[in-house]
Amino acid sequence: MKKIPIRQIRAAFPDVQSAERFTIRRLQDLVGETDLIHDLHRHDFFFILALKNGEGIHEIDFTSYQVLNNSIFFLRPGQVHQLDLKAGCTGFLVEYNTEFYNPNTKLSIQRLRKASSKNYCKLEISRFEKIQATLNAMFLEYTDKEEGYKEVIKANLDIFFIEFVRQSPNPTGPPVAINQYTQERLEEFLELLEIHITTYKLASQYAGFMNLSLYQLNEITKTTLGKITSELINERIVLEAKRYLLATPDQIKEIADQLGYEDASYFIRFFKKHSGYTPEAFRQNFG
Known part of the structure; x- marks a missing residue:
């Protein structure tokens, strides 16, 4: 019986001894003019796929989602998925482990929990553009690697999760007002x-x-x-x-x-x- 492979996040600097792992890549650099197909696998890290433009199918924990423009997928470590992205997709792919981003305040921990309960979200264009600006800032920090870039990236991850949890848990329905006690x-x-x-x-x-x-x-x-x-x-x-x-x-x-x-x-x-x-x-x- 074939096992589901577990993919580990690659090191940005293989020669640097650090448990922290973070990468952000542009989808147009990954997909290009050929389809991107990943067979069933799981990760030992968090996975964010933000698509400005895209087509395909993304199956997460045996639930199939259609890839659409202005959509975001978020996976926790251990979830299984398979991905078929058609050529020409644009956006960002973010991968990080808990050693890199591990919120330690009650509010930020709650925010990450809320995000972790939602694998998929289709956003309005204006909402996606705000998130895209945050991801682009992360990409520039990651590319330039100036002093303090990791702290700036972590701050932008905070902003990303704030925006992400503002969206409706049901991408086809209206947001539901839930009081803080019930959510907690x-x-x-x-x-x-x-x-x-x-x-x-x-x-x-x-x-x-x-x-x-x-x-x-x-x-x-x-x-x-x-x-x-x-x-x-x-x-x-x-x-x-x-x-x-x-x-x-x-x-x-x-x-x-x-x-x-x-x-x-x-x-x-x-x-x-x-x-x-x-x-x-x-x-x-x-x-």
């Missing part, structure tokens, strides 16, 4: 889900961790994401299972065990109910 509790839930998904799978357990009633937690997830808590938990389990199925040669029983299921047959039924495939069929169709 949602982010707390998503962080708990990230940490405990292989151990705790009941909505009531997460409500308990957060000192909320199940009704209160469901209201938070419905208001912000349009889904009750159990739906989000099930979606996350299925996503983790898909990653294991495609990224490892492990047997189904081993994957079930890694996801916290002692009964492999129960896991198989659960996966089929929520994905439409048995684990083996999914692996054969998409592996």
Whole structure:
């Protein structure tokens, strides 16, 4: 069984011993007059693809998005994706690791969490132009590498994320007004889900961790994401299972065990109910 390759961010200065990694490149320099095709893979770094002009298909965690003008894709480390960009695309590709940009204030951490929950956003032209100006400033700093350029780039990343999270989480719908308390509790839930998904799978357990009633937690997830808590938990389990199925040669029983299921047959039924495939069929169709 073929594993999903993990791509590591390249070093800007291979001779310099530093854990910090950051690159920004113009898409027109990468794509040129031929299509750019990246097969299924995952990264150990953050990935920002900002397209001023572009066509193609971008699949992120098994969800397919059409590449459009004035659009932005944002991936966290560990997400799997494949990309088909048609010749003539313009914009920027930014890659960085947590050693380079690791926000340490409550506000900036919350902002990055909000951005991390949104893989794709189609922007109005005026909004995209503001972000493009920020990316262009980053590109010039990265190219010239004058004194303090890293700090300027990090400051511009702050500006980028401010602009990015201002956009609607649903690119085809209107923005939804969400109060700060609700947003913070949602982010707390998503962080708990990230940490405990292989151990705790009941909505009531997460409500308990957060000192909320199940009704209160469901209201938070419905208001912000349009889904009750159990739906989000099930979606996350299925996503983790898909990653294991495609990224490892492990047997189904081993994957079930890694996801916290002692009964492999129960896991198989659960996966089929929520994905439409048995684990083996999914692996054969998409592996």
